[in-house]
Amino acid sequence: MQTTDSPSGFAASAGRAAGRSLKPLIRRCTFVGSIVRVSTERPVIVLTYDDGPDPLGTTAILEALEAKRASATFFVLLTRVRRHPRLLDDILAAGHEIGLHGLDHQRLSSLPYGTAKARLRDGKAELEDLTGQLIRWMRPPYGAQTFATWHAIRTTNLEPVMWNRTTWDSRNVSQQERVAMATQRPISGTILLAHDGFAGEADGVGDGPEPTVDRGRLTTLILEEFQARGLSGCSLEAALEQGTAVREGWFTRKEG
Numbered sequence: 001m002q003t004t005d006s007p008s009g010f011a012a013s014a015g016r017a018a019g020r021s022l023k024p025l026i027r028r029c030t031f032v033g034s035i036v037r038v039s040t041e042r043p044v045i046v047l048t049y050d051d052g053p054d055p056l057g058t059t060a061i062l063e064a065l066e067a068k069r070a071s072a073t074f075f076v077l078l079t080r081v082r083r084h085p086r087l088l089d090d091i092l093a094a095g096h097e098i099g100l101h102g103l104d105h106q107r108l109s110s111l112p113y114g115t116a117k118a119r120l121r122d123g124k125a126e127l128e129d130l131t132g133q134l135i136r137w138m139r140p141p142y143g144a145q146t147f148a149t150w151h152a153i154r155t156t157n158l159e160p161v162m163w164n165r166t167t168w169d170s171r172n173v174s175q176q177e178r179v180a181m182a183t184q185r186p187i188s189g190t191i192l193l194a195h196d197g198f199a200g201e202a203d204g205v206g207d208g209p210e211p212t213v214d215r216g217r218l219t220t221l222i223l224e225e226f227q228a229r230g231l232s233g234c235s236l237e238a239a240l241e242q243g244t245a246v247r248e249g250w251f252t253r254k255e256g
């Protein structure tokens with residue numbers, strides 16, 4: 001997915017419009033917050049993958065994670081789960097966590113409230129039937145979220161999970177640049193955004209050609225860099241076993 005790299009697009013634009021004091025105010029609105037990182041003493045980075053499952057990307061990433069004994073949270077699209085049901089089984093069998101990314105990749109914020117809510121309800125139910133597990137987390141496509149879609153997510157017994165670091169794997173940049181972006185000034189509890197697939201027309205969107213990315217290799221390089229700094233990768237669920245979710249207001253319609 002192509003996402004804004006800024007966790008505060010709305011805050012930034014609203015802040016420019018209404019004065020600089022608004023941005024910290026919105027960020028402090030944790031009662032309407034989304035999870036953006038984990039507060040933890042453990043040296044872990046939360047690995048998250050969106051837009052899969054994908055025959056190439058997911059398979060390569062699962063191999064890379066296994067080699068580094070890392071776990072991750074996969075935010076899946078039902079359009080893709082239906083096409084590749086065995087890949088969902090592979091993710092679960094390897095001990096990773098599943099979250100919802102959507103029935104397809106359309107922005108919830110572009111849909112009427114009732115439609116967005118029905119999609120969330122149906123996506124959660126279908127994924128719970130397929131996995132036999134409770135689905136707790138929702139990653140909105142593009143990180144696009146309004147108060148209405150935040151409310152729809154929360155009242156569907158889901159919780160929005162955003163990120164505070166990206167791998168730039170939706171951009172046509174070098175692997176070296178992606179690794180540098182993902183691993184600069186690493187802090188325990190960081191939630192890292194990556195992708196095991198690339199949403200396309202079959203997922204309800206047209207976001208242009210897929211960038212060239214060796215996704216398995218990128219995961220390996222990032223985990224090696226973290227390892228050199230004493231950090232390991234794990235799922236959100238695993239990070240929260242000895243940590244606390246940090247929530248911030250995240251409201252944006254933008255995409256990057």
Ligand SMILES: [Zn+2]
Pocket residue numbers: 001002050051101105141142199
């Ligand atoms: Zn996405």
